[in-house]
Amino acid sequence: MLKLRLLLLSLLLGGCATSLPQVTQQASYRLPAPSHSPLHQAFAPLVDEQSGLSGVYPISDGREALLIRLLAANQAVSSIDLQTYIYRGDDTGRALLWSLWQAAERGVRVRLLLDDMQSGKDDGLSMLNQHPNIQVRLFNPFTHRQWRSLEMLTSFDRTNRRMHNKSMVVDATLAVTGGRNIGDEYFAANQQVSFGDFDVMLLGPAVIETASQFDRYWNSDYAIGVEHLISQKEAISTSKVTREFADIIKQDQLKQQAYIGSLRDTPLVKHLSEETLPLYWGEIHVAADAPEKAAVQSDTPTLMVDALSHYFEDTKHDLLLVSPYFVPGDEGVNGLAELVKQGVRVQVLTNSLAATDVVAVHSGYEGYRQPMLEAGIELWETKRLPGLEPGAWNASSQASLHAKTMVFDGKVVFVGSFNLDPRSAHINTEMGVFIHSDALATAVQAGLEGTLEQIAYKLSLEQGHLRWHDLETGTVLDSEPDAGFWRRFGAWFLQWLPIEDQL
Template structure:
């Protein structure tokens, strides 16, 4: 799909200082409410096309809101394509009815053949179904994209969720948008992307009257434009309306796996990333919610420190990790990393996430951002965790941008907040300890984690499952 010069989005971001065939302009989406509003803005502003690609798309309030806006876009003539990984169980009838709109196409990536007995299908075809499309992108008119770590669901947008994910996306304009659109087409046209009508050839059509009634019943306008969750009161909203959105510019490139990775053809993203990491001169900061470095990765990180580079890892603590099996295997490498000179931090479950809609006292914080800051000028943001599953099994994507100002600001901000948000791991007298530098407290076992969670992580660490994590 070509670049649409007369799209309202092109007119909004139009500039003459940078060559957009080389440069990418981006705005960081580091809060859930801004990330949700940015997606709605792109959907409402699109004139020609909308392409969505997600691993998870929840059947909840924010998922309903975005689907409603997609339907409204289709009603005004926008061509909408939705590509969803099929790991999440969804209602095939609902997808088929949405797909019945002449301007909406829905495809499922690597679908389970057993629609009603999915667990049976997974057991029958484990090798195929174990590999998933973990990519996350939204592109409007081939002009603006959102790429990063967020799926679609309440917990990713800090909306009425028991768990609040600390996540990160980039709103993109410039050369990486065209690359994202090309990546999308490659997945959309692959043999693994199956049209919903092949899976559920329903004759039932979704009518505009039904959608209007659904929107009224859900009270979308009341929920999201008034009261506690009023998106019109956000700074991002006023900045967009007044053309004051801060845009950083830098040379950018999209890194992504080919769809054929799911049949064992290797990771193009990892190959490209290895070239980038070989050129690190002074420092690397890795932010990864699911961090399983393996022995090879641990040796590599320690070797980097020994060669004079500063290595910092920020990941979840056991209490903040929503997948304790991952923690069980990550824990095996902690002492070796710390003793090797790696600065290792674990996010507190009580960490305060930047969120205007914070459900204080009801929420549980969990890191979900996948970011790397390399040397003084390189930013890496995408869907990839630092674990065997991302490296070897699932498909992933990320954007790499050279931008010294943003990297410098991000490192300074992290230094200012990390002591309050995370535990610093140290080794004292041969034992691992957790330093709460804000409270001047030292813990000798996993902070804030129940005995059952500790036992679950320990059992997972005994099982031979590292390559699946």
């Protein structure tokens, strides 16, 4: 009887599997950079002086990351294209959305391409999509909007594949890309949770490459307009929405006065006011997986893996890897070990168990620490801020590394969405930029290495046992630092589950 029930259940679930809706949509592409755009007038002369090179402004400060996005949106006169994995409906998310709405009211074309992993936003997305100058598409969407959990179960192979890319292109003149999603925790506006992340602002040819990546995703069969997915309840009055939206923003501003004041104190504001923005120039290659990677049982080449492999293979002296979620697998460990044998110094910075926001990923990483240390790979794990007691299973860490950055031989910097784990390699779509600039590579590596002792523990092996060294205090620990019993138990328990290929 039990076998019969299981058979019937499997048939039922299999019969409920969903596919993407077949819809007809009008293709659209980036608009040319308008000569009257304030952004174009400010940056085009600088780009013209550089003979085909691209400009980079590195963004490690979360406040600057938000400020650049807001300023660019507020200066837009032609087009804004925004692509992201997560878009929170919190203070910073609303602030950016308000800038996008105001831009649309000025006649700017706004295209929003969002991954559909978040729920509870259908009414807001439908409202936005009704604005004549705003188009919203969802990547690999859930087709049964009220039954997302069931659809995740019945169509797991499809719905498990997500768009992890992040980009913003304004007036085909300025682009921002990197590891940040849209939300308070990514912009240093959440006092409970903060993600240390890294973006870059791009100028020049790299902007066009970023825009082309956006267009490929926007016009793919996997990006579906919300009008085909969400029932429109009633026509909106844009003027009414504008008034109500403005009232909400005023309330947010009153609540976030201290944060808004801190935005004015960022180095970016000083640089812009004095016209001394420090830019790095070099050849930049924008790499991105094909959107078809989202296909079930996809045989689409993993373009990001191929691009990264090329740089790994060419490394001769020094390799610095920063990845919040680091599950190298046996193949990755062997590859890094081979580099060490060839004389390459390999350093890895990732989250500690106490600092990680995904315990399951740490459980997949733990088993690879010993073989990496035995191979001569240098491992560092971030400390958590004092005053926080992380739970056993949840993601509530006050300060968690979220940047995905690599430095190859002090010459090339990678910044993007790609984590060194199976999910980025084989399941999600990813993107990133390879920046050929000795000056930037030196600055990034020196800046990170100069703070490692303050922000992270260095791992070692003593008689086959792991040790965590706090080089700032001289303390040596013999168990996961700052992680309580239940969090350690949670990580241990998850190691027994066959989930590594999903991490």
